[in-house]
Each structure stands twice: as structure tokens, then as C-alpha cells.
Amino acid sequence: MSANDPGHINDLSKDQEESLKNFWISIIDKITNKNKISLEDFYDSTYGNELFNLFASDNPDVVLLRRLRARKWNVNLALEQLINTLEWRFQWGVNQLVAKGESELSYQEILTGKTFYIGYDRFGRPINYISVKNHIKGQFPSETTEKLTVLSMEIGRKLLHCPVESVTLIFDMTEFSMKNMDYQHTYFLFNLLQNYYPESLGLALIVNAPWIFNRCWYIIKRWLDPVVENKVHFINNIDELTKFIDLSNIPKHLNGNKPDFNYIPPTEQDNIMLSAFQNDFSGNKKARENHQQASINYLRITYQWAQTNHNKDLLEQRKKAMEQLRDAYEQLIPYITTRTHYHRYGLIEEPIFYKTYQRIQQENQQESVHF
Known part of the structure; x- marks a missing residue:
């Protein structure tokens, strides 16, 4: 989806624009009334500061429209999701993680290449490759893996170029075995996508999944919103993959022409x-x-x-x-x-x-x- 699609910033109906306006009023009233402050003090409040850090360099309307679409244009539900997001970002320390960047991660875990961005798909979406075989449950503390995942989410936001508003996830299941199946972290990932980074997933491709993953998928898909589940496709060969991604943006280990991920440390x-x-x-x-x-x-x-x-x-x-x-x-x-x-x-x-x-x-x- 892009900024030019219905329900997005460049194509709003009168009712949708009215919902956006009501959302803005609800947010401002909620934060000012909760803290008994004026607009001038809004920025210094916990929610207010988190809100503008969430906006970052994005169009604030785009950020809010994500929540409205995710909650079927119900302003009250969208407001609830936004407040939950602001609370999560504050309690989880997203701003502190972004400020410290890769120094806050496990260097050895970065080197595994379990998650990385390379190139863009045919729709202009940045591609986040997840090499599942390189994630071994328990190899690293769950906290450090979660930090790696959240930082990847924040990096993905910087890779978006208007009018594109979403990313593509590639789950490379080559050589997958049950030692790689981490239900806790999988739930953490999809919870992020659905509740704290809504409408940021454009497409999810599960590539080369072996038959033993079928029972895993039966469990995972029960966690997914139907809208998210419909974005998931199983890919069995390079011909199917190139329908979504040009060979120039597919890593060599997946039979593409792009050099495989090689981490470049700080200079x-x-x-x-x-x-x-x-x-x-x-x-x-x-x-x-x-x-x-x-x-x-x-x-x-x-x-x-x-x-x-x-x-x-x-x-x-x-x-x-x-x-x-x-x-x-x-x-x-x-x-x-x-x-x-x-x-x-x-x-x-x-x-x-x-x-x-x-x-x-x-x-x-x-x-x-x-x-």
C-alpha cells in the first residue's frame, strides 16, 4: 500500500478526513486533560514527547492514519492503540535504544545475519530478510534479540520513501529445523507489527519452508489479524520469488544477484x-x-x-x-x-x-x- 491508495494520505474520503480530525482532537484533549496542561506544555509531558518522537520525520497524519485503518476507522479504538503505543515506547525505552543504536546490541548476534535489509521489492518497499536458520532459540538472551528486532523496525522507517508506507518481510526458511523455532520471539515480532507498528507490513513471503513448519504455522496464524494473514504468501522457488522481487535485490544465497549480507562495523x-x-x-x-x-x-x-x-x-x-x-x-x-x-x-x-x-x-x- 502507498500514500496514493484509498484511506491513505493522498486519497481520503470526506468521512475519513473527518475521522482524522476527530482523532487529532481526541489525542490533544486526552493528553492535555490527563496531565492538566496547556498546549504549550504538551511537548514536555511523557505522552506528548513520545508522540513527537514517534512522528520523527514522518508526516504526522500518516502515522495517525495507520492507526485509524488498523482499527477500521473507529477513533476510540485508534486512540486506545496510540496511547498503548506511547506507553510501550516509554516503558520499553525505544528512544534510548535508537539513541545508542548498534552499540546497544550484541555484536555477535548482528554477525549471525539473522535479520538485515537489502534493496527494495518491485513495489518500492524496503526488504527485511530474516534468515531463520541463523536464529537458534536460547543462543542469545531474549532481551538482546528483542532489541535487535525493535531497532530493525525503526531502521525500516528510515528506508521508506514516499509514497511507499510499508515494508516487505522475507522469512528464509532454508535449512530450517525445530531448534530455530522460537514461538516467544515470533509472537513478539507479530505483536509489534500489529499493535505498535500497525500497517507497516506490506507483504510477508515465507520462502523454502519445509513440511515440518506446517504445524508451526498452524499455531502462528492464530495470532494474526486476518488482514495481516492475507499478506503472507508461501514461496517455493526463485521463479515465484521474482514475481515480487527483482533478481538484483535477492541475495546470492537465495539464487539472486545481490551480494549476501556482510555487516560493516562503525568506522x-x-x-x-x-x-x-x-x-x-x-x-x-x-x-x-x-x-x-x-x-x-x-x-x-x-x-x-x-x-x-x-x-x-x-x-x-x-x-x-x-x-x-x-x-x-x-x-x-x-x-x-x-x-x-x-x-x-x-x-x-x-x-x-x-x-x-x-x-x-x-x-x-x-x-x-x-x-
């Missing part, structure tokens, strides 16, 4: 830049203040827009406010996230890391001259 330059960002207290403070101001401005205009029928001036103001919010978040990126394998591999491009580092260097040089 010395990565570490130098990270240290510079961590010690740039004034830049960090300024970026956070700008993001806070942009968030409050966007929220104020959105609240007004949600309570009107059709106001061209408010629509234009809201569009500009969203662009300002996105720009402000971009300036914040080096201080709240880190570069990953996918930056070094070239799959994610975030030039703001280099721009910010160059600015810090120039400021330090100027201070040295004045000293």
Missing part, C-alpha cells in the same frame, strides 16, 4: 563524530528547543484545523508547520540517533550527520582562534 570517523555530537551541549540544546517550538506550533495549528470544515489559510499554515517540524527534527537527528550499518552501506542517506559535524568543527576552530 573511526563514526566514533569521532559521535563523540563530537555527545559533547556539543549548546547545539543539542538549540536543536531540542527548535523541535519543541516547531511541535507546539504544529499542534496549535492542527487543533484549529481539526475544528474547522475547510479553511484554505489554515491548510497552508499547517503545511508550512509540518515542513518546519520536519526540518527541526532533521537538525535533532545527530543528537538522538546514531549512524548504522545501513548508513555505511549506503542504503540510508542522512547528510545531516556530516553537516552537523562540520559545523561543530568550524565552531571549535573559531573558539581556538579567539582563545
Whole structure:
């Protein structure tokens, strides 16, 4: 699915747009009333801060529309799911994980290549390959595997390019045996997809599944929403797989032309830049203040827009406010996230890391001259 499909940002009916507006009003009222705060204090509340971290550089409407579609346009149910997501992100520490990045993971588990992104499918969706044979239940603590999975979810968001709004999962079942079957983690994965990252799965392909997986699938599919289950397809050979993915984006171990996953560890330059960002207290403070101001401005205009029928001036103001919010978040990126394998591999491009580092260097040089 993409931004141009019915029920998505570029193709909303009048009723769907009205539901979106009501959702916005419900969110703002819920958070301000719960904490007895004004819009100006919204950002500093736990839910408010988590909400804008959830938005990141996405269009906030797109994030909310995911919840509305997942809950069949029932605003109350969508609000419940969103609040549950914000609580989960806060309690689970998603922002802290994203800030520390790969350093928070098990290096040896990354090297297994059990999960990785390579290329895009024929619909423009980023592909997350899961090599099931490389996951051995109990080899690593479940907590570290869950962190690897959540970070992969967050990385997947950065790989999306408008109008695409979802990813493709490839479960490579080659050489699968029951030692690889981890029901607990499988449930964790699909719970993430259905409740905390709704509507982010576009397609799931189970490739080369042996007959012993049939009884496993009988258990797993009972956990799935019918909409999610309908996105799952079993693939038996390369000809079937190439209907969804070009050979150039299929790894060689699956008979494609793409080089197999080979993790690229942080470089010395990565570490130098990270240290510079961590010690740039004034830049960090300024970026956070700008993001806070942009968030409050966007929220104020959105609240007004949600309570009107059709106001061209408010629509234009809201569009500009969203662009300002996105720009402000971009300036914040080096201080709240880190570069990953996918930056070094070239799959994610975030030039703001280099721009910010160059600015810090120039400021330090100027201070040295004045000293």
C-alpha cells in the first residue's frame, strides 16, 4: 500500500478526513486533560514527547492514519492503540535504544545475519530478510534479540520513501529445523507489527519452508489479524520469488544477484563524530528547543484545523508547520540517533550527520582562534 491508495494520505474520503480530525482532537484533549496542561506544555509531558518522537520525520497524519485503518476507522479504538503505543515506547525505552543504536546490541548476534535489509521489492518497499536458520532459540538472551528486532523496525522507517508506507518481510526458511523455532520471539515480532507498528507490513513471503513448519504455522496464524494473514504468501522457488522481487535485490544465497549480507562495523570517523555530537551541549540544546517550538506550533495549528470544515489559510499554515517540524527534527537527528550499518552501506542517506559535524568543527576552530 502507498500514500496514493484509498484511506491513505493522498486519497481520503470526506468521512475519513473527518475521522482524522476527530482523532487529532481526541489525542490533544486526552493528553492535555490527563496531565492538566496547556498546549504549550504538551511537548514536555511523557505522552506528548513520545508522540513527537514517534512522528520523527514522518508526516504526522500518516502515522495517525495507520492507526485509524488498523482499527477500521473507529477513533476510540485508534486512540486506545496510540496511547498503548506511547506507553510501550516509554516503558520499553525505544528512544534510548535508537539513541545508542548498534552499540546497544550484541555484536555477535548482528554477525549471525539473522535479520538485515537489502534493496527494495518491485513495489518500492524496503526488504527485511530474516534468515531463520541463523536464529537458534536460547543462543542469545531474549532481551538482546528483542532489541535487535525493535531497532530493525525503526531502521525500516528510515528506508521508506514516499509514497511507499510499508515494508516487505522475507522469512528464509532454508535449512530450517525445530531448534530455530522460537514461538516467544515470533509472537513478539507479530505483536509489534500489529499493535505498535500497525500497517507497516506490506507483504510477508515465507520462502523454502519445509513440511515440518506446517504445524508451526498452524499455531502462528492464530495470532494474526486476518488482514495481516492475507499478506503472507508461501514461496517455493526463485521463479515465484521474482514475481515480487527483482533478481538484483535477492541475495546470492537465495539464487539472486545481490551480494549476501556482510555487516560493516562503525568506522573511526563514526566514533569521532559521535563523540563530537555527545559533547556539543549548546547545539543539542538549540536543536531540542527548535523541535519543541516547531511541535507546539504544529499542534496549535492542527487543533484549529481539526475544528474547522475547510479553511484554505489554515491548510497552508499547517503545511508550512509540518515542513518546519520536519526540518527541526532533521537538525535533532545527530543528537538522538546514531549512524548504522545501513548508513555505511549506503542504503540510508542522512547528510545531516556530516553537516552537523562540520559545523561543530568550524565552531571549535573559531573558539581556538579567539582563545
